[in-house]
Amino acid sequence: xxxxxxxxxxxxxxxxxxxxxxxxxxxxxxxxxxxxxxxxxxxxxxxxxxxxxxxxxxxxxxxxxxxxxxxxxxxxxxxxxxxxxxxxxxxxxxxxxxxxxxxxxxxxxxxxxxxxxxxxxxxxxxxxxxxxxxxxxxxxxxxxxxxxxxxxxxxxxxxxxxxxxxxxxxxxxxxxxxxxxxxxxxxxxxxxxxxxxxxxxxxxxxxxxxxxxxxxxxxxxxxxxxxxxxxxxxxxxxxxxxxxxxxxxxxxxxxxxxxxxxxxxxxxxxxxxxxxxxxxxxxxxxxxxxxxx
Ligand code: 13P
Numbered sequence: 001x002x003x004x005x006x007x008x009x010x011x012x013x014x015x016x017x018x019x020x021x022x023x024x025x026x027x028x029x030x031x032x033x034x035x036x037x038x039x040x041x042x043x044x045x046x047x048x049x050x051x052x053x054x055x056x057x058x059x060x061x062x063x064x065x066x067x068x069x070x071x072x073x074x075x076x077x078x079x080x081x082x083x084x085x086x087x088x089x090x091x092x093x094x095x096x097x098x099x100x101x102x103x104x105x106x107x108x109x110x111x112x113x114x115x116x117x118x119x120x121x122x123x124x125x126x127x128x129x130x131x132x133x134x135x136x137x138x139x140x141x142x143x144x145x146x147x148x149x150x151x152x153x154x155x156x157x158x159x160x161x162x163x164x165x166x167x168x169x170x171x172x173x174x175x176x177x178x179x180x181x182x183x184x185x186x187x188x189x190x191x192x193x194x195x196x197x198x199x200x201x202x203x204x205x206x207x208x209x210x211x212x213x214x215x216x217x218x219x220x221x222x223x224x225x226x227x228x229x230x231x232x233x234x235x236x237x238x239x240x241x242x243x244x245x246x247x248x249x250x251x252x253x254x255x256x257x258x259x260x261x262x263x264x265x266x267x268x269x270x271x272x273x274x275x276x277x278x279x280x281x282x283x284x285x286x287x288x289x290x291x292x293x
Contacts, residue, residue, distance in 0.1 A: 004067070004071055004102055004104070005071055005074045005075065005079070005083065006067075006070065006071065006074075006083055006084060006085045006102070006103075006104035007082050007083065007084055007104055008084060008104045008105050008133060008134050008135035008171070009023070009049060009084045009086065009104075009105045009135045009137075009171055009172065009231070010135050010171050011082070012047040012049075012082055012084070012292075013135075013171060013172050013207035013230045013231055014207060014230075015292070016207065016230040016231070016289065016292070017205060017206075017207040017228065017230040019288075019292070020225060020226060020288070021225060021230075021287055021288030021289050021292065022210075022221075022225045022229055022230050022231055022232045022287040022288065022289065023047055023048070023049055023230065023231050023232075023287070023289055024046070024048060024049065024232060024234060024280060024283050024284050024287055024289060025049040025050075025051045025086065025088075025209075025213075025231050025232065025233040025234065026040075026048065026049070026050060026051060026234055026235075026238060026280055026283075027050075027051040027052065027053065027056065027088060027233070027234070027235035027238070028050050028051070028052055028056065028066075029056055029059065029060075029239075030059075030060060031069065031073070032242075032269050032272065032273040032276070033238070033273075033276060034050065034069060034070055034073050035073060035077070035273065036238075036273045036274075036276035036277040036280065037050055037276070037280060038073060038074060038077055038079050038083065039077070039277050040276075040277045040280035040281050040284065041079070041081050041083065041280075041284075041293075042077065042078075042079050042080070042081055043281075044281055044284060044290045044291065045081060045290070045291050045292075045293045046081060046284050046289045046290050046291065046292060046293055047081055047082040047083075047289060047292055047293050048081065048082070048083055048084075048284075049083075049084045049086050049105070049231065050070060050083065050084070050085050050086065051086050051087075051088040051233060051235070052066055052085070052086070052087060052088060052103075053087075053088045053089055054087070054089070054090065054091065054094045057087075057094075057098075062101075063097050063098050063100075063101035063102075063103065064101045064102075066085070066101075066103075067085065067101050067102035067103060070083070070085050071102075080293075081293035082293060084104050084105045084135070085102075085103050085104050085105065086103065086104070086105035086106065086107065086135075086137070087103050087105070087106040087107055088107055088233070089107055089109040089139075090106050090107050090108050090109060091108075091109070092108065092110070092121050092124075092125070095107075095108045095125050095128075096125070096128060099125075099128055099129055099131075099132050099134055102132075103134065104132075104133075104134050104135070105134055105135040105136070105137070105171075106125065106129065106134060106135075106136055106137070107136075107137035107138070107139065107174065108121065108122055108125040108136060108137075108138060108139075109138075109139045109174075110122055110138070110139070111139040111140060111141045112141070113141075115140070115141055115158075115161055115164075118138075118140070118141065118165075119164065119165065119168065122136070122138045122165065122168055122170065123168055123169075126168060126169045126170060135171035135172070136169075136170045136171055136172075137170065137171065137172045137173070137174055137209055137231075138165050138168070138170045138173055138174070139173075139174040139175070140157050140158060140161040140162050140165050140173070140174075140175055141157070141158065141161060153178050153188070153189045153192075154176060154177075154178040154179050154180040154188070154189075154212070155176030155178070155179075155180075156176050156177065156178060156192055156195050157175035157176045157177070157195065157199060159195070159198045159199055159202050160202075162175050162199045162202060162203050163202040163203060165203075166202075166203035166204060166206045167204075170206070171207065172206065172207040172208065172209050172230065172231055173199075173203060173206050173207075173208055173209065174208075174209040174210075174211055175199050175208065175209075177191050177192045177193075177195050177196045177199070177210070177224070178190065178191050178192040178195070179191060179210055179211055179212040179216070180212050181211060181212045181214075181235075181236070182212070182214065182236050183214065183215055183236065184212075184214075184215045184216070190217075190220060191210075191216065191220050191223075191224055193223060193224075193227060196208070196224060196227050196228065196229070197227055199228075200227050200228035205228070207228075207230035207231060208228045208229050208230060208231075209229070209230070209231045209232075209233065210224055210229045210231070210232045210233065211233045212233070213232040213233050213234035213235075213237070213283070214234055214235065214236040214237040214240075215236075215237070218286055221286055221287070222286075225287065225288065232283070232287055234279075234280075234283055237279055237283070238276045238279050238280065241272075241275040241276055241278070241279040242272035242273070242275055242276050243272070244275065245271040245272045245274065245275035246268070246269070246271060246272040248271065249262075249268060249271045249272075254267075254268075255268055
């Protein structure tokens, strides 16, 4: 078995925090995603974090398959920029399995546990991650914002809890500042910069993570980065770009063009894969990580 080409996130997020830009964390779903993510990063000389949820791990036939696939594709494509393979919103057991399989970074999301238990479990994951030279992202509990059954504000983290969590030895901290996964509702109030400022002041310059990167206005992304956000997670936006390009291919009846073999999956999936790459490059341009490899 060949040596892993993956790196942990420490150096890339620390440099980003100091240089006031953010590293793109792009969730992957399959081989097309892996190729598009790596292509986007290499062609722009940018460091990249490939995020995988436990659901996407299962879909891709397990942790080992994901690790091997990313390493093999990196070797095949001659990827030289720093690439981290990161478990997104990992459970305690999932984080252990990911580390054992060769993920170079894990998020242990203990935000739904009582805070003491979240701290205890996060410490255990940190100890294990050290053995593998892997990095750890933690998340603190949050206060939901709901109005008339519609979540208009997203969650806001408890600053004191962020402070404690930041001292445990994690490489980065995810904390709710009004962000939400998926498409933002019409009545969304935007990111809460007061909370972000308070978290940044209390957590000794630890790189902060912004989840729910899809659909946040550009000025808010830039302001969040200026206040300490060093990693931004994007998933839905790539899925929408992929679906829309694939829809166009089908609506244009390209798949029915038998002379061109438009039904060949390598052709059918190509516009979607190109749309993912384009979206990622747009994100990295906005986050300021181009050329920072
Ligand atoms: P979006 O799907 O909203 O981009 O969020 C992705 C994310 O935060 C993954 O952890």
